[in-house]
Amino acid sequence: MNVMVQAVMKAGRGLARDFGEVQNLQVSVKGPGDFVSQADLRAEQVLRAELERARPGYGFLLEEGGEIAGDDAQHRWIIDPLDGTTNFLHGVPHFAISVALERQGQLVAAVIFNPATDELYTAEKGAGAFLNDRRLRVAGRKVLSDCIVGCGVPHLGRGDHGRFLVQLRNVMTETVGIRRGGAAALDLAYVAAGRLDGYWEEWISPWDMAAGILLVREAGGFVTDLSGGSDMFGRGDIIAGNEAIHRALMATVNKPLVKS
Ligand code: LIP
Numbered sequence: 001m002n003v004m005v006q007a008v009m010k011a012g013r014g015l016a017r018d019f020g021e022v023q024n025l026q027v028s029v030k031g032p033g034d035f036v037s038q039a040d041l042r043a044e045q046v047l048r049a050e051l052e053r054a055r056p057g058y059g060f061l062l063e064e065g066g067e068i069a070g071d072d073a074q075h076r077w078i079i080d081p082l083d084g085t086t087n088f089l090h091g092v093p094h095f096a097i098s099v100a101l102e103r104q105g106q107l108v109a110a111v112i113f114n115p116a117t118d119e120l121y122t123a124e125k126g127a128g129a130f131l132n133d134r135r136l137r138v139a140g141r142k143v144l145s146d147c148i149v150g151c152g153v154p155h156l157g158r159g160d161h162g163r164f165l166v167q168l169r170n171v172m173t174e175t176v177g178i179r180r181g182g183a184a185a186l187d188l189a190y191v192a193a194g195r196l197d198g199y200w201e202e203w204i205s206p207w208d209m210a211a212g213i214l215l216v217r218e219a220g221g222f223v224t225d226l227s228g229g230s231d232m233f234g235r236g237d238i239i240a241g242n243e244a245i246h247r248a249l250m251a252t253v254n255k256p257l258v259k260s
Helices: 002-020 038-054 085-089 161-172 184-192 206-218 243-253
Strands: 027-031 034-037 058-062 066-068 072-083 096-103 106-114 119-124 128-131 148-151 177-179 198-201 222-224 238-241
Touching: 002 038, 002 096, 002 106, 002 119, 034 038, 034 085, 038 058, 038 072, 038 096, 058 206, 072 085, 072 184, 072 206, 096 184, 096 206, 106 184, 106 206, 119 184, 119 206, 128 184, 128 206, 148 161, 148 184, 161 177, 161 243, 184 198, 184 206, 184 238, 198 243, 206 222, 206 238, 222 243, 238 243
Parallel strands: 058 072, 148 177, 148 198
Antiparallel strands: 027 034, 058 066, 072 096, 096 106, 106 119, 119 128, 198 238, 222 238
16 A cells, blocks of 8 residues: 555656646547546656556556556556546546556555545555545435436547436436536545445446445445446446445436436
């Protein structure tokens, strides 16, 4: 955990500097609605160098650099150096570094850090989830009609927009409200912190969700893919909440369109 926190704080200082002069950053377009900036690349470089120095041989799955096999086949870092790139580039202070450690395919440690708010979320398997020094617990609401729920919105060029609109309609008619933050790692961290009662998203990647999955679990929550299974990375979809809200939200999201 110390190694991860130090690496993330160092990369976070760089991101905070870059956020202050975001208009000067070089930005390239990876695909429709999908951007990478110098800030993402610099943060990834720092994280990789720091973690490699501290734990030589561990493998990596990096948003920008892809899969890098290590000599140690038991361990892999899963890293999004800047989750919420679009927010960052528009000056919205809602973005984060997300780092998870897998041991033998199991998530065992997680750090999510928003340098704009200084919120540091950490979790270790079996040892709980924390926001700075405060122990986290998912919200306790039991019925969807009392809940606010986070989601992702598929941007241009990604996902099935028609299907998403059905999900949105289903959820908006059964909850207090829906929020779209724009950084999946923080959506999951907010579920762990009890700020959001639930969250779902499709068409995302392992680096967006790996650290957040462990945070929610360690805060006493449930996380599955949208079918209720555990293939979040393979399917690229995720749904989270306390036990009751996870179950209710999954049923609601998956309801076919009923014309009224
Ligand atoms: C982003 C996610 C966001 C999702 C976007 C994108 P990035 O990650 O965290 O919630 O809806 O499509 O994947 O690209 O900023 O790291």
